[in-house]
Amino acid sequence: MKELNYSYYPGCSLHASAGEYDLSTRELFKALRIGLTEIPDWFCCGATPAHNVDELLSLSLCAKNLELADKVEGDMAVACASCFSRLKTAQHVLGESDVKRKQVEKAIDAPVKLDSNVKHLLEILAKDLGLERLAAAVNKPLSGLKVACYYGCLLTRPADVPNLDCAEAPTIMERVIEAAGAETVAWTHRLECCGANFTLSRPGVVLQLTNAILESAKAAGADCIMVGCPLCHGNLDIRQKEIEGVYSTSYGLPVFYLTQLVGLSVGLGADKLGLDAMMVNPMPLLKEKGFL
Amino acid sequence: MSRIGVFICHCGENISRTVDVERVAAEIGKLSGVAFATDYKYMCSDPGQNLLKKAIQEQKLTHVVVAACSPRMHEKTFRKAVEAAGLNPFLCEMANIREHCSWVHENREEATVKAIDIVSMMVERVKKNRILPGITVPVTKRSLVIGGGIAGIQAALDIADCGHEVILVEREPSIGGHMAQLSETFPTLDCSQCIMTPKMVDVANHPKIKLYTYSEIELVEGYIGNFQVTIKKKARSVDEDKCTGCGVCMTKCPQKKIPNKFDQNIGMRTAIYVPFPQAVPNTPVIDRDNCTWFKTGKCGVCKKVCGPGAVDFEQQDTLVVEAVGAIVVATGFDLYSIDEKPKGSPIKGYGEFGHGKIPDVIDGMTFERLASASGPTGGKILRPSDGKEPKQIVFIQCVGSRAREKGISYCSKVCCMYTAKHTMLYHHKVHDGQAYVFFMDARTPGKSYDEFWRRSIEEEEAVYIRGMVSRLYQKGDKIVVMGSDIAVGVQVEIETDMVVLATAVQPQKGADLLAQKLGISYDKYNFYSEAHAKLRPVECATAGIYLAGACQGPKDIPETVSQASAAAAKVMTLFSKDKLEREPIVARVREAGCVGCFACKKVCAYGAVEEKEIRDRQGNLIKVVAYVNPGVCAGCGTCQATCPSKCVELDGYTDEQIIAMIEAL
Numbered sequence: 001m002k003e004l005n006y007s008y009y010p011g012c013s014l015h016a017s018a019g020e021y022d023l024s025t026r027e028l029f030k031a032l033r034i035g036l037t038e039i040p041d042w043f044c045c046g047a048t049p050a051h052n053v054d055e056l057l058s059l060s061l062c063a064k065n066l067e068l069a070d071k072v073e074g075d076m077a078v079a080c081a082s083c084f085s086r087l088k089t090a091q092h093v094l095g096e097s098d099v100k101r102k103q104v105e106k107a108i109d110a111p112v113k114l115d116s117n118v119k120h121l122l123e124i125l126a127k128d129l130g131l132e133r134l135a136a137a138v139n140k141p142l143s144g145l146k147v148a149c150y151y152g153c154l155l156t157r158p159a160d161v162p163n164l165d166c167a168e169a170p171t172i173m174e175r176v177i178e179a180a181g182a183e184t185v186a187w188t189h190r191l192e193c194c195g196a197n198f199t200l201s202r203p204g205v206v207l208q209l210t211n212a213i214l215e216s217a218k219a220a221g222a223d224c225i226m227v228g229c230p231l232c233h234g235n236l237d238i239r240q241k242e243i244e245g246v247y248s249t250s251y252g253l254p255v256f257y258l259t260q261l262v263g264l265s266v267g268l269g270a271d272k273l274g275l276d277a278m279m280v281n282p283m284p285l286l287k288e289k290g291f292l
Numbered sequence: 293m294s295r296i297g298v299f300i301c302h303c304g305e306n307i308s309r310t311v312d313v314e315r316v317a318a319e320i321g322k323l324s325g326v327a328f329a330t331d332y333k334y335m336c337s338d339p340g341q342n343l344l345k346k347a348i349q350e351q352k353l354t355h356v357v358v359a360a361c362s363p364r365m366h367e368k369t370f371r372k373a374v375e376a377a378g379l380n381p382f383l384c385e386m387a388n389i390r391e392h393c394s395w396v397h398e399n400r401e402e403a404t405v406k407a408i409d410i411v412s413m414m415v416e417r418v419k420k421n422r423i424l425p426g427i428t429v430p431v432t433k434r435s436l437v438i439g440g441g442i443a444g445i446q447a448a449l450d451i452a453d454c455g456h457e458v459i460l461v462e463r464e465p466s467i468g469g470h471m472a473q474l475s476e477t478f479p480t481l482d483c484s485q486c487i488m489t490p491k492m493v494d495v496a497n498h499p500k501i502k503l504y505t506y507s508e509i510e511l512v513e514g515y516i517g518n519f520q521v522t523i524k525k526k527a528r529s530v531d532e533d534k535c536t537g538c539g540v541c542m543t544k545c546p547q548k549k550i551p552n553k554f555d556q557n558i559g560m561r562t563a564i565y566v567p568f569p570q571a572v573p574n575t576p577v578i579d580r581d582n583c584t585w586f587k588t589g590k591c592g593v594c595k596k597v598c599g600p601g602a603v604d605f606e607q608q609d610t611l612v613v614e615a616v617g618a619i620v621v622a623t624g625f626d627l628y629s630i631d632e633k634p635k636g637s638p639i640k641g642y643g644e645f646g647h648g649k650i651p652d653v654i655d656g657m658t659f660e661r662l663a664s665a666s667g668p669t670g671g672k673i674l675r676p677s678d679g680k681e682p683k684q685i686v687f688i689q690c691v692g693s694r695a696r697e698k699g700i701s702y703c704s705k706v707c708c709m710y711t712a713k714h715t716m717l718y719h720h721k722v723h724d725g726q727a728y729v730f731f732m733d734a735r736t737p738g739k740s741y742d743e744f745w746r747r748s749i750e751e752e753e754a755v756y757i758r759g760m761v762s763r764l765y766q767k768g769d770k771i772v773v774m775g776s777d778i779a780v781g782v783q784v785e786i787e788t789d790m791v792v793l794a795t796a797v798q799p800q801k802g803a804d805l806l807a808q809k810l811g812i813s814y815d816k817y818n819f820y821s822e823a824h825a826k827l828r829p830v831e832c833a834t835a836g837i838y839l840a841g842a843c844q845g846p847k848d849i850p851e852t853v854s855q856a857s858a859a860a861a862k863v864m865t866l867f868s869k870d871k872l873e874r875e876p877i878v879a880r881v882r883e884a885g886c887v888g889c890f891a892c893k894k895v896c897a898y899g900a901v902e903e904k905e906i907r908d909r910q911g912n913l914i915k916v917v918a919y920v921n922p923g924v925c926a927g928c929g930t931c932q933a934t935c936p937s938k939c940v941e942l943d944g945y946t947d948e949q950i951i952a953m954i955e956a957l
Contacts, residue, residue: 159697168643169632188765188772191644 005035007072018230020274062090081229141181148222149173180265254282301360441469443841450860466571516836529578537574559668682789692796707794715754892931
């Protein structure tokens with residue numbers, strides 16, 4: 001069987017607020033014997049601010065990172081939904097426009113890499129490793145855990161850019177976590193926006209949008225929510241207590257990164273998954289289900 | 293020695309703007325064999341043609357080249373003029389200096405040089421043109437109409453009323469098509485069945501119409517005036533001659549819970565059934581996939597109760613061959629389904645609307661069946677999920693239509709009007725209900741159409757919201773509609789009881805396969821293509837085949853009926869002559885050289901190449917050679933390009949002529 005090796009682009013969040021995503025990703029990949037080499041000297045993809053201010057800048061930041069990644073063996077593994085979206089968008093835009101490609105090549109003083117594969121972790125687990133091999137690696141199946149898979153905006157959209165799964169009715173998260181033995185719930189708000197970075201400038205909007213998501217997950221009978229995006233995680237996890245206060249309700253829904261849940265199923269311990277970093281304490285749930 | 297006349301057209305300014313036509317005439321006049329060269333502002337006009345005729349007679353011209361537009365445009369015009377002046381029409385050729393030259397170039401000097409080249413080539417080619425005798429073929433004055441909806445019915449009745457026999461073939465067990473499913477029709481709100489069923493009966497009773505229902509086209513051979521059509525009559529399991537249509541079999545059939553396609557699967561039917569009570573013919577069909585007898589070999593109740601003994605389990609599919617002279621294709625439309633589409637389909641379905649999994653999200657045709665007095669609810673608007681009356685209803689227009697990201701960019705044309713109609717029908721039946729409509733634009737061009745739409749808002753209290761819907765989801769027994777109101781610039785959310793989608797009009801499934809059997813062209817959506825969008829809208833590019841109704845593009849009933857009558861008129865024009873003149877640009881085989889390899893026969897797309905035996909005077913077979921049937925040959929030239937011994941040549945395009953053209957450059 002072919003060995004899997006990837007160049008790893010953690011992105012800024014994983015070195016800051018989403019440290020547990022970074023930790024659990026590395027540990028999970030180690031456990032699954034998938035090679036992961038952090039790209040030397042990688043830097044910010046530009047995230048939301050850059051493309052709102054200067055298109056050339058945002059494209060150049062991504063193009064340069066793609067060029068750096070090219071020097072490391074393997075396709076590029078990306079954990080953050082926003083980095084994933086920016087890198088894919090840059091490839092898409094530069095592939096469509098010769099004019100922009102030439103501008104960017106001048107800016108970064110290097111040829112643009114359009115053929116390198118940028119892959120979200122979900123894609124690596126579901127397609128490269130494959131669900132069968134993933135299921136074979138599971139030694140502590142998450143039986144009886146009802147998971148609400150939350151995609152947010154950027155993992156699948158816009159329709160023609162990320163090509164991770166169907167833009168309007170994706171199933172890739174459900175397929176991955178079902179391979180880990182969990183149950184998934186059918187719920188209505190898995191593709192709605194959480195408010196993203198309005199969490200700082202317009203928190204009222206975020207509280208309203210995030211509340212609707214939590215309410216829908218709870219109503220569908222979920223025990224927890226699974227995400228693949230640090231910003232969604234921040235809004236759903238960090239803001240959850242505040243939302244419960246504002247809307248006089250109680251959710252108590254732990255919000256896991258996909259790598260944390262899959263990590264649990266392959267037998268990784270709490271210390272290797274950064275479970276202590278979560279604001280909504282998952283321990284009672286995990287103990288009740290007998291996973292820890 | 294040829295005396296060639298060359299006539300250079302200005303085409304108003306279309307040619308003369310970029311080509312120096314006087315210089316072209318002067319240069320061409322110097323060529324050997326050219327006796328006369330001139331230019332004129334509009335060669336195709338009456339004075340232009342007169343100039344041509346006069347020159348032929350006065351200058352004693354032997355050949356003519358008209359340098360003007362594309363031969364597709366005016367070749368017939370000029371050949372006719374040449375014929376009127378006493379020359380064989382096939383001694384006239386056109387040099388295309390408009391589409392191939394003036395329209396595509398800007399530099400006058402270069403364009404003029406190119407125009408001279410094009411005309412010189414044509415001069416060399418026309419020198420070697422032969423006098424061609426016209427080909428006449430007989431016309432079989434019977435016609436085939438494919439599809440028994442309103443388009444097919446109208447075309448069949450019009451042709452039959454003129455005294456010509458019509459074969460009408462319908463795939464379903466009854467004629468009537470989609471129009472028979474509709475409740476009421478815009479803009480007059482008259483009951484669709486009331487105006488449709490009499491026409492269906494007229495078809496059944498017409499002495500000149502031969503009806504094949506539950507039948508499909510298997511094979512089409514031949515050419516204009518002389519088609520042989522093989523029709524597959526699917527086994528009905530009921531003898532049409534013996535059945536009296538009493539209906540006892542249907543009341544006794546124990547299988548009563550089969551979704552009825554005619555009722556959009558919300559009503560139920562038996563395994564032996566007619567799709568609806570007014571069906572024509574009123575002869576039931578056994579649905580073999582759902583019949584207990586065919587599944588288990590037991591039951592046979594229908595056979596036992598049938599008085600005349602018409603039920604026949606042993607019946608087989610049969611093939612019938614009919615000879616016809618013209619074909620009208622009227623296969624109609626189908627509605628876009630929002631379900632998940634198979635991988636690789638350019639059409640994507642609607643994941644954001646739940647891929648059709650929410651039971652009270654229905655399409656427009658299903659609403660028609662709910663509103664129809666003959667429908668499964670007896671005309672009451674009731675939710676499919678729980679049978680309750682919806683007090684709020686949301687209509688969403690442009691589902692699939694005008695949505696490039698979903699794979700369809702065209703407008704389905706009828707949805708604005710039928711959605712307005714639906715709001716009225718709803719308001720008439722649910723007095724305390726409220727209808728909302730999400731729409732992009734209201735497109736209501738048509739007699740009394742805009743007034744009708746206004747009425748739905750002003751008198752029937754429909755609330756129109758300009759904007760699109762992003763998502764639908766079930767919340768308890770309600771459906772949440774998330775959309776935008778772009779007039780106010782806000783997001784709107786409506787909790788409603790029922791949603792009706794105005795899904796796009798698409799060609800019938802299998803339209804492409806039928807087109808391949810018929811040899812007609814179709815677009816990327818599988819709509820059939822007319823020969824000319826403006827001037828030949830009901831004819832196919834394939835001679836003798838005509839189009840009617842929504843198989844050519846989305847159409848409402850008035851337009852469909854008009855087009856059907858127009859197609860019938862074209863058929864009658866064809867039938868007005870006993871013999872048909874065909875263009876004699878056909879391939880000929882030089883029998884002396886032919887070795888009988890029949891490479892030409894293999895490549896001929898029209899089946900025009902036959903085998904011919906060459907015998908000596910004693911009747912001994914010497915060899916078998918290829919023979920091109922001039923009645924069938926379409927003059928495409930593929931055989932000429934294929935023939936290894938260079939023994940097939942297309943008149944007007946012989947190797948000798950092509951080489952002469954190249955040498956003229």
